[in-house]
Amino acid sequence: MRDEKHHPHGKGRFSILRSLWYRSRSEAKEDAEAGRSITMPAQDTVPPLQQVLRRLAMALLVLTVTTLLVWFDRDGYNDNADGKVDFLDAAYYTTVTLSTTGYGDIAPVSDLARLTNIFIITPLRVLFLIILVGTTLEVLTERTRQQVQVHRWRSRMQDHVIVVGYGTKGRHSIETLLGQGYPKDKIVVVDPQQKAVDAASSDGLVAVLGDATRSKTLIKAELQTASRIIIAPQRDDTATLVTLTARQLNKRATIVVAVREDENVPLLKQSGANTVITSSSSAGRLLGVSMASPHVADTLEDLMTRRGSGLNLAERAVSNNEVGRSPRECADLVVAVIRNQRMMDYTDPECASLKFGDRLITIRRDEPSY
Incomplete structure (x- = not known):
């Protein structure tokens, strides 16, 4: 029997069993990690800083136009302080008017000035307020739109593919599925790292942020109605835990798992995996074939690469x-x-x-x- 010290990355059978024991102890605890959510495919949007700068420019433009209107018709306004309205007074009146403060120390007295306030400055005041609250409104709208998208996505998720792990193996498996004609909207990525979830979203995929060994995370990905599950994490013990959880939630789905060590294949088979791919032995066989016959290796690579x-x-x-x-x-x-x-x-x-x-x-x- 191998010493477990030779498996520093948790690849050995004892490491997997130990992880199962720790999981059973902590299963009853509430999952306290924050930020687990469903991320819909990224769309072309204006960066937040650019949106703020654009709104600031629009607000300054409205402020400038209103100040010039008051300044050009300054004779139609009265300042209770000195009776005159200079450019500073026009800017001050514009500021308190657009912000709806309205101290009343400067007021329009001529008919033209009052008509200008009714038909021009009042609409500009409304526009200024819309610009100020535009960011809040956009946040609420975006949040509502996200909720609607998630609701629609849940309603049509049936017989889809779930890929656990968006590393090298996960990305290439998705590329192969897409090459075989599988639609993007039928593929869901689950990964515990925000960077991987953002990458999947940028690639046009629905992604779930969270620990796939937890039932709550897989339920978010609608695993109960999935037809195929690809499990490709970085560690073999994680692969075993995810396989156990996935098989418990879905008895009919086809589960394909990637592991590093051959000795973990029987355990994964017992955990519910239909097919287990051993990356280290497969790579070793390909290296041996490449040495014996490079042309055979090229043909195998051509067969596996779409x-x-x-x-x-x-x-x-x-x-x-x-x-x-x-x-x-x-x-x-x-x-x-x-x-x-x-x-x-x-x-x-x-x-x-x-x-x-x-x-x-x-x-x-x-x-x-x-």
Whole structure:
């Protein structure tokens, strides 16, 4: 048995079991971490500083225009202090008038000045107030719009994909899903780091900020109605905890997990994972293949990377005109046949004749997109 000291990052079986024990002790405590929320895809908006500067410029423009109007018609105003209205008095009158303070020490006395106040300065006063409260109104509007977006998103979330972890593995898995035609609005990212959530939002994805080992976080991502769950955190013990929580909330979803060590695969299988991908052993096998035959490695890379043109592995249903035929007679290169939840090699005698309900694993060439 390996010494646990050789697994400083929590990759060993004992580290995972220890994490499970700590989790059971703290499960009853209220989750006190703040800032967990649903972030909708980012939209093109004006930066806050630019919005403030724009409103400030508009307010100064209204203030300047009103001051000039009073100054040009200064003979129609009376100052109780000295009877005259100079430029400073015009600016002072404009300030107290637009702010609705109205001390009354300077007042319009001529008909023209009063008409100007009714039809010009009063609308400018209203505009000035709108500019002052515009930031508050925009914040309320943005908050309401966000709530409406989240409500609509929840109402249509069904059979979607949840990706736990927006690191290198998570991003590439999403790129592959998008390359296969999966819509962005059917993909939800869950990550505990605000930077990753912001990156996912900037990429046009719905993101949930929080610890995916907690049921509350996964419920926010509507995991109960998800059809597929990709779990790709940085630690194997975290992957196990997330798998346990996800399987508890959703019994039917397909769960695919990425881990680093082969020894953790059986534990993840027992935790409810359908497929477990071991990154370290897969990378090692690819390195060995690259050394033995670089061209084989390039072909494997081409099969796993979706570039818009080139060879790609794909799963599809058997077509009506392929039923009864051999896999070799299909238009695509068939490498495996899935029948009754069992995968068979294309040379297997049982799949010599394709049947309705079969699914084919094929290698095909995508046409380049322009």
